[in-house]
Amino acid sequence: MDDERRSSSGSESRRRSGRVRRTQPFSEQHHHSTAVPPKFSQRLDRVLSARDSLVCVGLDPDPALMPKALRRLSPKVQLTRFLDGIVKATFDHAAAYKMQLGSYIQYGAEGLEVLARLPKRIGPNRIRILDMKTNDIPNTLRMVHNGVFGKMGFDAITFTPWLGWETLQPFLDDPAHGVFVVAHSSNPGALDFQEIPTPRGPLWLAVVGEVRRLAHAHGNVGVVLGATFSEAFHAARATLGNGIPMLVPGVGAQGGSLATAVREGVDAHGRALLVNASRSILYASSGGDWRKAAGAEAKRLKVQINQLRAGLRTG
Amino acid sequence: MDDERRSSSGSESRRRSGRVRRTQPFSEQHHHSTAVPPKFSQRLDRVLSARDSLVCVGLDPDPALMPKALRRLSPKVQLTRFLDGIVKATFDHAAAYKMQLGSYIQYGAEGLEVLARLPKRIGPNRIRILDMKTNDIPNTLRMVHNGVFGKMGFDAITFTPWLGWETLQPFLDDPAHGVFVVAHSSNPGALDFQEIPTPRGPLWLAVVGEVRRLAHAHGNVGVVLGATFSEAFHAARATLGNGIPMLVPGVGAQGGSLATAVREGVDAHGRALLVNASRSILYASSGGDWRKAAGAEAKRLKVQINQLRAGLRTG
Numbered sequence: 001m002d003d004e005r006r007s008s009s010g011s012e013s014r015r016r017s018g019r020v021r022r023t024q025p026f027s028e029q030h031h032h033s034t035a036v037p038p039k040f041s042q043r044l045d046r047v048l049s050a051r052d053s054l055v056c057v058g059l060d061p062d063p064a065l066m067p068k069a070l071r072r073l074s075p076k077v078q079l080t081r082f083l084d085g086i087v088k089a090t091f092d093h094a095a096a097y098k099m100q101l102g103s104y105i106q107y108g109a110e111g112l113e114v115l116a117r118l119p120k121r122i123g124p125n126r127i128r129i130l131d132m133k134t135n136d137i138p139n140t141l142r143m144v145h146n147g148v149f150g151k152m153g154f155d156a157i158t159f160t161p162w163l164g165w166e167t168l169q170p171f172l173d174d175p176a177h178g179v180f181v182v183a184h185s186s187n188p189g190a191l192d193f194q195e196i197p198t199p200r201g202p203l204w205l206a207v208v209g210e211v212r213r214l215a216h217a218h219g220n221v222g223v224v225l226g227a228t229f230s231e232a233f234h235a236a237r238a239t240l241g242n243g244i245p246m247l248v249p250g251v252g253a254q255g256g257s258l259a260t261a262v263r264e265g266v267d268a269h270g271r272a273l274l275v276n277a278s279r280s281i282l283y284a285s286s287g288g289d290w291r292k293a294a295g296a297e298a299k300r301l302k303v304q305i306n307q308l309r310a311g312l313r314t315g
Numbered sequence: 316m317d318d319e320r321r322s323s324s325g326s327e328s329r330r331r332s333g334r335v336r337r338t339q340p341f342s343e344q345h346h347h348s349t350a351v352p353p354k355f356s357q358r359l360d361r362v363l364s365a366r367d368s369l370v371c372v373g374l375d376p377d378p379a380l381m382p383k384a385l386r387r388l389s390p391k392v393q394l395t396r397f398l399d400g401i402v403k404a405t406f407d408h409a410a411a412y413k414m415q416l417g418s419y420i421q422y423g424a425e426g427l428e429v430l431a432r433l434p435k436r437i438g439p440n441r442i443r444i445l446d447m448k449t450n451d452i453p454n455t456l457r458m459v460h461n462g463v464f465g466k467m468g469f470d471a472i473t474f475t476p477w478l479g480w481e482t483l484q485p486f487l488d489d490p491a492h493g494v495f496v497v498a499h500s501s502n503p504g505a506l507d508f509q510e511i512p513t514p515r516g517p518l519w520l521a522v523v524g525e526v527r528r529l530a531h532a533h534g535n536v537g538v539v540l541g542a543t544f545s546e547a548f549h550a551a552r553a554t555l556g557n558g559i560p561m562l563v564p565g566v567g568a569q570g571g572s573l574a575t576a577v578r579e580g581v582d583a584h585g586r587a588l589l590v591n592a593s594r595s596i597l598y599a600s601s602g603g604d605w606r607k608a609a610g611a612e613a614k615r616l617k618v619q620i621n622q623l624r625a626g627l628r629t630g
Contacts, residue, residue: 060456065511083363102451106458108466109431116424135448135475137502142420151423160450162477162497164504182477186454189479196511196518203511 032160039219040178056096060103067290089295114194119153135160186226227256233264240268252280259299354534355493371411372408373593375418375602382605434468450475501541501565542571548579557582567595
């Protein structure tokens, strides 16, 4: 990964990594020392543009599906080799990586240790999202904020609003890092709470409306919207307008419609959308070609999404 | 801790630890090899009775409040010494220990490693609860279940119902381990979602009602109810009936009423309630007497709760 990180260009990435090349103009160095870091939504937009990709690779290891060649290794070595291999193979096609906390918890202490060090292995040129659907009182979420962004180096986190909007404050206070609020999940049980009727429409849509308000004020809030709930995308984007990002799980193994999520989910610039795919990329092959197969699948998804976006612009 | 664990009695604890004493009657050994493990609610009730305590000590380390003598140590050594000291000092008075995930995440990889090994350090004679307010699709929660209970050795977990009741299934499938559903939290923002009106009353009470149904069917479900929301306890216990446990944060630093939580929260047997206190016990002193002060505060809380319970029985 390090080679690829070094070879990547873009002043933003150099500024963030703190390594300024000698070839940079003085004005940019000066800019570096005084600039406020960009708001998360701006940073995400730059990465989506620079990579020309809306693909988020879900780094969710599953011991039952590991490549055959890695199965006899100790958990920590297995995890590290697998994740390094997947990141390297998909790096040209991914705008973001999302780590599902549960996938690492299942390995116990060793999995959590690998997770905590993974953002720094990926480096600052991709968006690194911790999917832990965090929710707690503000005092606790300040600790989560400090650990996930400060100690571990993630760029964004997923958040469940059950404890109320005030609990989002620790994340709103830091606009350089992103928070994706779970508005509507991809599972059938989503309807139990997320579709409760309210005066502002179904609860999930009221959540999207509040996210719009907070995103305009802070520049670092987005929503999670499951691809299986296709009928929601039109209303969600109409509510959010441009530039407020959606993170979309549930394509691939879960069967959500990629075409609807992309066509209805992107903003007027064809961006502000991250499509997460995990199993379809990570386990494209369990044979000796697992890296190559993962890279090919990430590329295939990127191209497919870009064709859907191009159809919108020209059609 | 090991000394105290060894000195503790109770056939259940011996069965769980897998160490059978030579002094045990044969019938009990035979029982050991064939018995189905007790349901979580039964096990909790046995521990509450055996300890004569409803105290749950919140093991939530805060680097800013550490005893002075530990402040210069490396994070991992500091955490381990502090937590071992607190557990040993409070062991006689605690029925349970609850670890707040955010407190460990703030330390990064090292904190998570300490957390993952902590249940085994405490041992099986106390209830060990991971407070992570987990919520995700069932496939992911199966991984969380396997890691938290299987790998790490916790006895119970907290759960946020935002993704729907089907997502509780991985926990319902394992009645030996407990799951506490967050019905009403202790923070002001709780009203945003938890007090939404529904045909079955405010949403939090509808959650309590569903927990009652599931607890009767599975024997391992309870609720989290913040002590700051005093007016909820009467209705919650009336809905739950006997034997379904409540986990109550928010006394002490957060200002909830201990008297109301105990008087209205216990069931007809004066049990089925765990009162969590963290900062008031862990940081009772930052001087050289921090262990002794923590033990004294845990004892004080145990006695105070037992006096409140005794008042109910005799009054």
